[in-house]
Amino acid sequence: MNSTEEKPTKSATGKRKRFTIKDFLHGKILESPFLKKNIPFMIYMVFVALIYIDNRFRVELLLKEQIALSNEIKELKYEAITTSSELMKKSRQSEVVNKVQEHNIGLEVLTTPPRPIKVKQ
Numbered sequence: 127m128n129s130t131e132e133k134p135t136k137s138a139t140g141k142r143k144r145f146t147i148k149d150f151l152h153g154k155i156l157e158s159p160f161l162k163k164n165i166p167f168m169i170y171m172v173f174v175a176l177i178y179i180d181n182r183f184r185v186e187l188l189l190k191e192q193i194a195l196s197n198e199i200k201e202l203k204y205e206a207i208t209t210s211s212e213l214m215k216k217s218r219q220s221e222v223v224n225k226v227q228e229h230n231i232g233l234e235v236l237t238t239p240p241r242p243i244k245v246k247q
Contacts, residue, residue: 145158223235
């Protein structure tokens with residue numbers, strides 16, 4: 127085959143005609159019976175390719191969203207740990223006594239253990 131020839135096809139006389147690059151550039155290859163016969167298949171392949179491209183795009187968006195959400199979860203976990211440790215620090219008896227003394231509420235720490243109250247019915 128010559129480097130300028132494309133595909134052989136049959137002409138009206140029954141001889142095989144070869145497509146050249148010149149025929150391809152002029153669009154004569156679009157007139158071939160092989161191409162006309164396979165147009166539905168080509169349309170199907172273009173449709174499948176578009177679906178594939180769309181699927182890939184959506185997966186990339188979902189992966190970006192998943193990474194952002196996992197980072198947000200990490201930050202929220204750190205914030206929850208920090209908040210719970212601050213709460214534990216503030217709820218210690220010594221911290222509560224200091225806060226009560228700062229605000230002069232008038233409460234004192236018990237020196238004797240509490241007694242149960244008995245109610246008579």
